[in-house]
Amino acid sequence: MTNKKSQAPKLHIISGLPRSGSTLLSAILSQNPEIHAGISSQLLSSILSLRDVYNSQEATALSLVDEKEQLHIYRQLIASYYETRRNGRGIVFDTNRIWTGHLNLLDRLSPESKVVACVRSLEAIVDSVERIFRQNPFLLPKLFDSPHEWRSMNSRVDAVLNSNRLIGQPWTALQEAVYSEHSSKVLLVDYDLLATSPLEVISCIYDFLRIPRYTKHDVNNVELLATEAEKIRKFDENLSAPNLHKVEKEVTYRARQSVLTPDVLEKLKGLNFWRNLQGSDAKLLTRM
Numbered sequence: 001m002t003n004k005k006s007q008a009p010k011l012h013i014i015s016g017l018p019r020s021g022s023t024l025l026s027a028i029l030s031q032n033p034e035i036h037a038g039i040s041s042q043l044l045s046s047i048l049s050l051r052d053v054y055n056s057q058e059a060t061a062l063s064l065v066d067e068k069e070q071l072h073i074y075r076q077l078i079a080s081y082y083e084t085r086r087n088g089r090g091i092v093f094d095t096n097r098i099w100t101g102h103l104n105l106l107d108r109l110s111p112e113s114k115v116v117a118c119v120r121s122l123e124a125i126v127d128s129v130e131r132i133f134r135q136n137p138f139l140l141p142k143l144f145d146s147p148h149e150w151r152s153m154n155s156r157v158d159a160v161l162n163s164n165r166l167i168g169q170p171w172t173a174l175q176e177a178v179y180s181e182h183s184s185k186v187l188l189v190d191y192d193l194l195a196t197s198p199l200e201v202i203s204c205i206y207d208f209l210r211i212p213r214y215t216k217h218d219v220n221n222v223e224l225l226a227t228e229a230e231k232i233r234k235f236d237e238n239l240s241a242p243n244l245h246k247v248e249k250e251v252t253y254r255a256r257q258s259v260l261t262p263d264v265l266e267k268l269k270g271l272n273f274w275r276n277l278q279g280s281d282a283k284l285l286t287r288m
Helices: 022-029 043-054 067-083 099-109 122-135 153-160 168-178 191-196 198-209 226-238 262-269
Strands: 010-016 035-040 091-095 115-119 186-190 283-285
Touching: 010 022, 010 099, 010 168, 022 035, 022 091, 022 115, 022 191, 022 198, 035 226, 043 067, 043 099, 067 099, 099 115, 099 168, 115 168, 115 191, 115 198, 122 153, 122 262, 153 262, 168 186, 186 191, 186 198, 191 198, 198 283
Parallel strands: 010 091, 010 115, 035 091, 115 186, 186 283
Antiparallel strands: none
8 A cells, every 4th residue: 555645745835925814824724634734835946946957057957857857856856845744644735925926837847736825905914014023123124135124114115015025026926826827726815804704715715626625623723733833933033023924823803003104005005906807717715
C-alpha cells in the first residue's frame, strides 16, 4: 500500500490582500484533519528563483533542461516542500500573495489548483495597517525603507501602496489574476463576510474547490497549528510589526471609525476593483 504521506498533496492557493483574513482562513481550514494551511510560504519564490537560473543569460542551463524536465523538477519541489510540513494531510493550501500574478505558471504546474483570494476595502486595509503602526510608536517597521517613509500617515500610506510593497504588490497581482484568462480559478472572499458568517464562507470554499465538507469547524475556538503560530510570531517580530498576523480565538466582526483622514479615504475609494467583475470569470463572496 502507498504511504499517504509520500504521495504528492492536492494543492490549492490562499492569496489576496493583506489584513483581509488570509491568516484567519488558514486557521479555520486547518481544523480539518485533511487540510494543511499555513502562513506565507516560500514555495513560489523557490520556483521562480529556479526558473530564473534556467533562463539566466550567463548560463546555458536552459538548453540543458527542457520544459518537460523543468515541469517535473518544479512538481517534485512542491512535493518535497510539503512532505514534512503537511504531516500527512492530503490537501495543502499554499499561502502567498503573489501567486495571483502567476496563474499561467500555476495552471501548468497544477491544472486542478484553484485560488482563494481574500479581499477587503482598501480603506479598511490601510486603516488596519495604520492602527498597528500607531500601537508601536517606538518601532520602525522593516516594511519601510527609511524613517522618512514612516514619519507621517500620508508618507506611510504612499509607501504601502507602492507597486512593490505591502499592499500595492498584492493589489497589482490580484488585479492581473481577476482579468486573466485563468480568472475562473479565482474565488474572492470578502473579509466582512468571513468575519460575520465564517461557516457559510467555508462551505462555499469547499464547494468551489470540490472538497468534501467538514462539519466540525469551531469558529469560537480558532487556533493556528502550533508550528505555524510560532512562525507567525517570528515573522512579525522580524518585521518589527507585532501582531500583524494575529488571529483572535473567536471569529468576530468589529465595526469602527477610521483613523484615516478624509483625503486619504477619498483616494482609496476607487481602488476596490473587485466590486465590479464585469469581463472576469472570477467569483466573489461578499456581504450584500
